[in-house]
Amino acid sequence: MKTLITKAEEMLRAWDGPLTQDLVQQPGMFGLGKVPSRLAPDDTTTMVCGYCSTGCGLKVHLKDGQGINLSGDTDYPVNLGMACPKGWEALTPLAADDRATTPLLRNAEGQLEAVDWDRALVVFCERFKEIIAKHGPESVAWLGTGQITVEELAFLGALGKFGMGLVHGDGNTRQCMATAAVAYKHSFGFDAPPYTYADFEESDVIVLVGSNLCIAHPIMWQRVMRNRHRPEIIVVDPRKTETAMAATQHYAITPKSDLTLLYGLANILIASGWVDREFIATNTTGWDEFSAFVVQFTTERVCAETGLSAEEIWHIADTINRGKRVSFWWTMGVNQGHEATRTAQAIINLALMTGNIGRPGTGANSITGQCNAMGSRLFSNTSNLLGGRDFLKAEDREKVAGILGIDPARIPQRNSLAYDQIVDGITSGKIKGLWVVATNGAHSWIHRKAFEDFAGKLDFLVVQDMYATTETAQIADLVLPAAGWGEKEGTLINSERRFGLVKKVARAPGQALSDFNICKLIAQYWGCGEMFSRWTSPEAVFQILKELSRRQPCDITGIVDYRMIDECGGVQWPWAEREGTSNFEHRTSNIERPEAERRLFEDGKFFTPDGRARFLFEAPRAAAENVDAEFPFVLLTGRGTSSQWHTQTRTGKSDVLRRLYPAEVYVEMNPLDATRLAVVEHSMVAIRSRRGEIRATAFLTTTVQAGHVFVPMHYAVTNQLTNPEFDPYSRQPSYKSCAVAIRGLPDGRWRVGSG
């Protein structure tokens, strides 16, 4: 009887049906394992991610050639099948409903109005030519990006300077990587991050300065976790970040005291004889001056300035000394500082003096920000002439002119203004026309108020972007709709110098065109189409870039074509023709294949004229703005979560990513300060700096030191507070230290006792 009832009951339970079928999985083939049947691919292809500089390989699941889903590419040497949430969601923002689908021109009523490409291009050329005719070639500038492909950056840079005759162009890479580029260039003779990600796995000591790898570069942290040498992991960061928690040693120094700490460590290492005298003698210059200089950084002084104890400082030095393979890594905590270049070089100095360079698991290693910041550094034709060359050198100009088949006179004989100088130029009225490509300065620029005022200062502002809704597009006179990552072909260069391929797996919406194609059209309408007659496709430009790289440190003449990049799992520069021996079997062709992971300086030879690395140093100085009675808190800014990317133009378009970060701006502050200010958690506080005031929700956490507050950079209001101070060498903004005041606000809630 009982079984009968049970059976009858079971018959009334629906084990299958349309709702159940929604989630049914089937073997995905293509090495994927099971996939939702609804999203079963009929093919797959691999490409690199277009968010950060880690440069993960993604396997895009295709249906009729179109990407319908994706997963990490197991065989890609960078990420071994993993991806962060941004990568997993990379296709989603392409389908956002606020994509720019036609050119938009501001009409007489002040509204952005759809126009066709012909009209947009005519206006683009007329207006900029008018301004140039009236105010000269220096009156029009562009602000580029680290988010578009190498080929597009090269086209933009060549078109801007050689075709349109502009002098000033810079990129948002100024905000993230300029410091590393300048530091390397001066110390090593070329902007050359020496490492490969395998170094994370090979080190026995990993020193991370100003780098929250777990959140900012989780897939690099993956490589740290794969390290089988039980490494000591030292994190230097004012905050107890996720990475600091996971480290074996954390040093919460006073903000912007890193330079002093690094010199102090150098002093201890030298005084204790913990240096590699042979390496120093053979491969470096400037040692005597440097070792004399650091004597003043006594442990007492370093303790006083960093807030660390003598034991702690000695423990760091001792750990570095005991390490056989010590790698030093830095990110924005260093790069975004008022003496950032010297700080980066102080890290480089430590690696040089301990001989920790050119060997597995070593290096002075800058972790880059954007997916193609490295491409921008070599080929954007902004601060460097194409291929890492110098605008000021006649031979470099002639070389480039020869390769491109243009008149050397078309190449400017002076350097471009940096981003902040372009902003100043606009403010002072010298620059009247601005072309912004794939960046959102009205949100991200330090003390962004300056950007908001552009609308009144500029005669003509063009924004070329995937979205018509960015803060910057909103103030534009003309918006050019751009195709995004996944809607075009090209290459990106990641942090470890690896060229990776981007492919076309989605159709751009409406009339959006790739930045490459937009450049091509502008060239034609501007009247310089002839100059770019060889620039027919991204891959054709790649061949030109190969020529431009020949015999430069970044020589890539050995990379045959896109297919080789695809088949090799990306190729690191340098890979020169006929260079190197191959450990790889030839799979489909007779191309010599590079090893998957290569590092620089294995022979101890650097790119300086004498082949020696330089010890570069300078006395630390205080930041322009320090805390005082009126503004008693240090404001730190940085990445909030791994699911947020910069100004959120893309990550804000994915429902899943949006679930993974707080929708509203918040401020992390220490409970001690909160108690003192009678601020309770989840209440609103006002944060005021000399430049503005914002409101944010308070989150009380001991991970932020008393006297500091942290606000993520992803909220547009954050940069109303930051102080426009710049590193004098790299012109990179100092986002991570300014003085603010905090006060609690009534938030409309009643509270017990205060009701």
Added chain:
Amino acid sequence: MTSERTLIDELLAEQQSLTAVARFARQHENGGVPAQARYYRELIPLDKPRPGEQYAFGVDLDACTGCKACVSACHSLNGLDDDETWRDIGLLHGGTIEEPFQQTVTTACHHCVEPACLEGCPVRAYEKDAETGIVRHLDDQCIGCQYCVLKCPYDVPKYSRKRGIVRKCDMCQSRLAANEAPACVQACPNGAITIRVVSKSEVTKHATPGERLLPGVFDSHYTKPTTSYATRKSMPANARAGDATAVRLEHAHWPLIGMLVLSQIAAGIFASASVIAVVSPQHFASVKAPLAIVGFVVLQLGLAVSVLHLGRPLGAWRAFLGLRTSWMSREIFAFGGFAGAAAGFVASSLWPPLAILATPLAHLTTLLAFVGVACSAMIYVDTRRAFWRGDLTFTKFFGTTLLLGSAGAGALLAWFSFGEAARAFAIAATIIRTALFGWELLQLEHALSEKNDPTHGSALTIWQLLRPLVFARVVLFTAATATGLFAIGTAGATMTLFAIASFLFTFISQLIERTVFFTAVIAPRMPGPFAR
């Protein structure tokens, strides 16, 4: 005539051609074998669970550093809706100024040994797989009552308005069946999530009262969750969830508010009829019909409203399947009996040949109505949420029953000119109203001032976010009491008017009380982030 194709036309056309497949050779020899398996092989067990064992998630907290890849991988590889996630990342933090502490926590379904979702489901849309122990949700069986959402102390089942059903993590059972790792396990860059085979009796043994998966999380004794969180670090005693101090409102569940209050009015009216039948049989004969009809109509209204709560009401007839474990099933069953008896009472009060049955049917209806109200209360008590504790919920539900029953009966009797009886009920209503409201205010005051009171959080929610509702109820209480007293002191049409007004004020007040009941409850969940 053909116009010349411009460069713009050419480039627009080129932009629309997808080239990835054509331009780049495919490389997927042996495509049936999952490439990622080489990295996740050691993260999943080699052997299937034996009898008495089941699969469980293991989380190495030291390897969880907050990248959240597991959440999006789960989303993508399971083909979930745009805003749907089955895994979540939260935060524990605390420590001291010298030793700050933070720990991100990845969490999904704990595939409990005694799943509360499964017990609560009225239509048996949950199945604990006999071999794997995975708690599966049968999507096509689900009627969208969302009771599992209330029952689960870890906030796992998620309701999809679009689909009208709940969905949840199934530990990628079809992947595990094919020796593949679940999506989250595959996608964690640090290998923080593993699948382990655990003994159910061991899990049960360790889930002693007071045991918790993590600080601040619900007592494991309730459902015996199988996930284990491991860390080599020491968790500070003050570790708390990122959202520990977040004050938020839960869903109001309007249809449930309507259903509860209306069904309790009906129960109260039938109870009033029973009282009249006992105290004054001669009156009963003349008032039974209006009382029965009004009670019946109000009950039907309540039941009709409750259907609006279901995502897929057509399957609700299966609700008897859950009778053995689900108070939701029992409530539906009890209300079925209640409605049947009420219909009988209506018939007996209208059709003279059945008049003899009117009194027993009135009593039967009242009895079943009270059983129904008790079942309603048990639905909430059984979630083990502090604010829905037995004494609180029963007092509220039966208090409402008696209050609105007497106030309603009073108004009704006044309408039919039974002034004396109406007065008696109005007096009763005034006493009950005062007692009930006074009790509620005392509860609130106590919970607000006592930090250790289990309902302190709910009291804070009320005080911080719902204070206008408290004030509104004070006003309504005063109005209802004043009009009630006027009704007691007057007669005829004036009395009727005041009695009806008093009832309406009370009714609105109780609707608000029930809104607070749903919105101010603290729903237990895993540690959340600071904010969303």
